[in-house]
Every structure is written in C-alpha cells, then in structure tokens.
Amino acid sequence: MIEFEWNWAFAWEVLPLLLDACKITLQATLLGSVLAIVIGLLLALLRRSKWKAVGYTAYWWMEFVRSTPLLVQIYFLYYVAPEWGLNLSPMVTGVLALGMHYGAYLSEVFRSGIDGVDKGQWEASIALNLSPYRTYRDVILPQALRAMIPAAGNYIIAMFKETPQLSAITLLEMLQLAKIMGSENFRYLEPFTLVGLIYLVLSLVASTAIRQAERRFPKEGFTLS
Amino acid sequence: MSDFAVEFDNVTKKFGDNVLFEHFNFNIRKNEVVSIIGPSGSGKSTLLRILMTLESIDAGMVRVQGESLWHMQKNGAWLPADERHLRKCRGHMGMVFQHFNLFPHMTVLRNITEAPIHVLGQSKEEARANGMELLRTVGLADKADAYPSRLSGGQKQRVGIARALAMKPSILLLDEITSALDPELVDEVLEVIRKLAAEDAYTMMLVTHEMYFAREISDRVCFFDAGQIVEEGPPEQIFNAPNHERTRAFLNSFLNI
Numbered sequence: 001m002i003e004f005e006w007n008w009a010f011a012w013e014v015l016p017l018l019l020d021a022c023k024i025t026l027q028a029t030l031l032g033s034v035l036a037i038v039i040g041l042l043l044a045l046l047r048r049s050k051w052k053a054v055g056y057t058a059y060w061w062m063e064f065v066r067s068t069p070l071l072v073q074i075y076f077l078y079y080v081a082p083e084w085g086l087n088l089s090p091m092v093t094g095v096l097a098l099g100m101h102y103g104a105y106l107s108e109v110f111r112s113g114i115d116g117v118d119k120g121q122w123e124a125s126i127a128l129n130l131s132p133y134r135t136y137r138d139v140i141l142p143q144a145l146r147a148m149i150p151a152a153g154n155y156i157i158a159m160f161k162e163t164p165q166l167s168a169i170t171l172l173e174m175l176q177l178a179k180i181m182g183s184e185n186f187r188y189l190e191p192f193t194l195v196g197l198i199y200l201v202l203s204l205v206a207s208t209a210i211r212q213a214e215r216r217f218p219k220e221g222f223t224l225s
Numbered sequence: 226m227s228d229f230a231v232e233f234d235n236v237t238k239k240f241g242d243n244v245l246f247e248h249f250n251f252n253i254r255k256n257e258v259v260s261i262i263g264p265s266g267s268g269k270s271t272l273l274r275i276l277m278t279l280e281s282i283d284a285g286m287v288r289v290q291g292e293s294l295w296h297m298q299k300n301g302a303w304l305p306a307d308e309r310h311l312r313k314c315r316g317h318m319g320m321v322f323q324h325f326n327l328f329p330h331m332t333v334l335r336n337i338t339e340a341p342i343h344v345l346g347q348s349k350e351e352a353r354a355n356g357m358e359l360l361r362t363v364g365l366a367d368k369a370d371a372y373p374s375r376l377s378g379g380q381k382q383r384v385g386i387a388r389a390l391a392m393k394p395s396i397l398l399l400d401e402i403t404s405a406l407d408p409e410l411v412d413e414v415l416e417v418i419r420k421l422a423a424e425d426a427y428t429m430m431l432v433t434h435e436m437y438f439a440r441e442i443s444d445r446v447c448f449f450d451a452g453q454i455v456e457e458g459p460p461e462q463i464f465n466a467p468n469h470e471r472t473r474a475f476l477n478s479f480l481n482i
C-alpha cells in the first residue's frame with residue numbers, strides 16, 4: 001500500500017543521489033549553453049552576410065530548428081544519425097541537441113542586440129578601415145552584449161529546465177534517476193518533490209545572477225581584449 | 226600622376242528612384258581646402274559618404290589620389306572594387322562625423338589607438354605615443370584615460386579629429402563637425418581645424434554652416450543645391466559677389482538669423 005505522508009528518512013536517502021545526478025543535468029546545460037552561444041553567434045553573423053543566399057540559409061535553418069520540437073531533434077540525433085555512421089553517447093547527443101536548438105533561439109537575441117548598436121559605430125569602423133572581425137569583436141559586440149544578457153539568460157534557464165527530455169535517450173539525469181528511485185521503492189512523492197525543489201532553487205539562483213550581471217555590466221570599459 | 230586628390234567623373238547616385246547626382250563632375254586639388262555649403266538635403270553628406278565608401282555609386286568613376294575608388298583593374302578589365310581594394314583606398318582618407326561616433330566603451334586613448342594598432346600594424350607603444358601626441362595637439366592630453374561620456378561635445382569632437390588623424394590620412398572629410406555642438410564649444414573645434422588647414426599638409430573637404438569659418442580657411446567654396454554645384458569659387462567671390470540668385474538667397478538666410 002502506498003503511503004502519502006512525507007517520509008523524511010527516504011527523502012534524506014535519495015537527496016545525495018539526486019544531487020549527484022544533478023551534476024549530469026548541469027553538465028549538459030553548461031556544455032549545451034556554450035555550444036548554443038557559439039552556434040547562435042555564428043547564425044546571427046551569417047544572417048548579416050552580404051551574400052543573400054547565406055543569410056537566407058541561416059534564416060531558414062533557424063526557423064526550421066525553432067519550429068520542430070526539441071524531442072524530435074534529440075531522437076533524430078540519437079536514433080537516425082547512427083544509420084549514417086554517427087554513433088554518439090547520450091551526453092554528446094544531448095549537448096548537441098540542446099546547443100543546436102537553443103542556438104537557433106539565441107541567434108535571434110544576438111541579432112537584435114547587434115541591430116541595437118548605433119549605425120554610427122559601423123560607419124566609424126569603416127572610416128577607420130577596421131576589418132569586419134575587428135569591428136564585431138572590438139566595437140559592436142562589446143556594446144551589444146549588455147542588451148543581450150537578459151534574453152540570453154532566460155533561454156539558458158529554459159534549456160536547463162528542458163534537460164529532463166534527455167532522459168528519453170537514457171541519459172541518467174536528475175528526473176530519470178528520480179523515476180528509477182521511485183519505482184524501486186514504490187515511493188514517488190519524495191524523489192519528484194526534491195527534483196522540483198532542486199530545479200526551483202537553481203533556476204532562482206540563475207535568474208538572480210542574470211539580473212545582477214545585467215545591472216553590474218560595465219557601461220564603459222568593457223572590451224573583449 | 227593626377228594633380229587631383231579627389232575626382233568625381235560623370236557620377237550618378239540614386240536612392241531608389243530618386244536621382245541625387247547625375248553627370249556629376251567635381252575635382253579637388255591636392256592640399257586644397259574646399260568648403261561645401263548648401264541647404265539640407267542637397268547631397269553634401271552623400272558626397273563625402275561616397276568617398277568614405279559608406280555609399281556606393283550607380284555610374285561614373287570616383288578617383289582618390291589618382292586611384293579609382295569603386296572600380297579596380299584586373300588583367301585589363303574593369304571590375305567592381307572588392308573589399309581589399311576599398312580598404313586600400315580608404316587608407317587615404319579620414320572622416321570626422323557630425324555626431325562624433327566615438328566608441329563609448331573605450332577610453333579616449335584607446336579610441337585613437339584601436340585602428341593604428343589593428344589596421345596599420347603599429348605596436349601598442351608606438352600607437353600610444355602617437356595618440357598622446359595627437360591628444361596634445363588637440364589640447365586633451367589630460368583626458369587620455371577618460372571615457373567619451375565624461376567629455377563635452379567640443380572635447381568629443383576633438384577626439385574624433387585626433388582619431389581620424391591617427392590613421393595618417395592625406396584627405397580629411399569633415400561633415401558638419403560643429404553642428405551638434407553648443408555654440409560656445411564651436412570655436413575650440415574650429416581652432417583645431419584652422420591649425421590643420423594652416424599646415425597645408427591635408428586635402429580638406431568640409432561641409433559646414435559656419436560661413437565665417439568657411440570664408441576664412443577655404444581655398445574654394447562650393448554652393449550645392451539639389452545634387453548640383455550651383456556656384457563655386459574663391460570665398461571672397463562667393464560671399465561678396467555671388468553670381469546666382471539661389472546662392473544669394475541661401476547666404477541671406479544665414480544673415481537673417
């Protein structure tokens with residue numbers, strides 16, 4: 001018979017295990033974020049390319065990725081890619097899927113951040129003969145970054161909250177472990193409640209950190225070198 | 226070698242269906258100081274922006290220091306200029322903007338040294354030494370480590386001038402560089418330009434509404450209207466004895482305010 005009262009002893013027993021699995025969750029989020037930032041920036045720059053075909057391709061790629069469910073992309077990488085000789089571990093698959101999916105969203109954030117920089121900054125860069133690389137790196141991106149922080153941060157938190165989807169390809173992240181613990185002990189209340197609480201605490205910490213980062217981001221003196 | 230620093234040869238420039246310049250011809254001699262005056266919307270900025278490659282042309286030929294700007298010759302054939310060619314041509318010119326366009330996240334000195342380091346390949350020490358020298362020239366040596374937001378408009382514009390000079394241009398393009406300034410700050414900027422003009426080392430094209438200043442430093446004044454040079458000549462002639470009714474009307478509108 002299943003009890004409905006909270007069992008502290010059981011909760012204390014599963015908590016360390018869940019926290020351990022949380023490392024997997026965080027690892028996937030962290031690596032996924034780095035990849036998403038790289039992909040997002042690349043897509044944003046490609047969309048501004050002077051070759052129209054490149055810009056359109058990047059745009060349609062972004063639209064395509066954003067219009068299909070993350071889970072479909074995860075399954076695709078995990079089950080279909082091997083047929084083309086690409087065998088990836090659940091973790092690598094997860095990071096690729098998250099990076100690709102959220103990279104598409106971030107590209108839009110980066111694009112509007114870049115568009116927000118005063119047109120005179122581009123003109124001064126041309127007049128000073130700066131290369132496109134220098135223009136982006138030294139002039140445009142440092143000024144665009146502050147405006148990008150809130151939206152980009154929210155997408156990274158959203159990514160963090162979607163990591164349970166990786167359990168579908170047997171990645172032993174937090175939720176997957178909670179499910180196993182629950183079925184082994186015939187008690188789901190404590191593991192699932194704890195998972196919810198861990199997500200809640202980490203999401204709150206992250207969104208506070210993002211707000212701080214935005215507030216404290218130096219108006220002046222921030223350069224990428 | 227051409228005697229001209231800048232040549233517009235039969236140039237057409239359109240914005241959509243709007244034709245701004247058509248069969249436009251205009252030459253500027255080396256080390257000549259030319260003021261361009263005229264009503265708003267007459268194409269003064271576009272003229273400078275075409276030279277700085279901020280706007281392209283639709284037909285004709287523009288030459289900078291004898292070199293075609295928007296076209297390049299390859300194996301005897303004329304092709305549209307590629308980025309490398311444009312970068313080479315841009316090296317002859319420096320531009321100062323009405324709204325300064327300083328880099329707000331960089332210190333004054335870094336604003337000035339950024340391009341010399343990364344475009345001219347100067348060492349940091351060399352670029353800083355040159356930058357400090359230029360800041361002394363424009364009277365702002367004590368502001369080297371300040372950020373642009375701490376400067377007055379006049380100081381910002383003097384940094385803008387120093388930043389352009391740091392690239393060692395032979396042609397200076399000055400587009401209404403005092404129009405965004407409070408009246409009491411105009412003179413400190415014009416003083417810098419006055420000194421530069423006296424050095425006789427630069428070809429200068431300045432778009433300006435400061436008529437007394439145009440009169441004082443120009444070798445030639447050109448009155449623009451609707452994409453055409455209505456009248457040009459030595460400042461005494463343009464200001465004392467303009468030939469055209471439109472020029473007179475334009476100059477009168479300045480006397481009345």
Ligand SMILES: Nc1ncnc2c1ncn2[C@@H]1O[C@H](COP(=O)(O)OP(=O)(O)O)[C@@H](O)[C@H]1O
Pocket residue numbers: 240245263264265266267268269270271272
């Ligand atoms: N980017 C642009 N797109 C469309 N029209 C433009 C653009 N830039 C300038 N123009 C038009 O070209 C004309 C000349 O502009 P401009 O060179 O800025 O004049 P000025 O500097 O003499 O005031 C104006 O009628 C203006 O509306």
Ligand SMILES: [Mg+2]
Pocket residue numbers: 269270271401
């Ligand atoms: Mg103008």
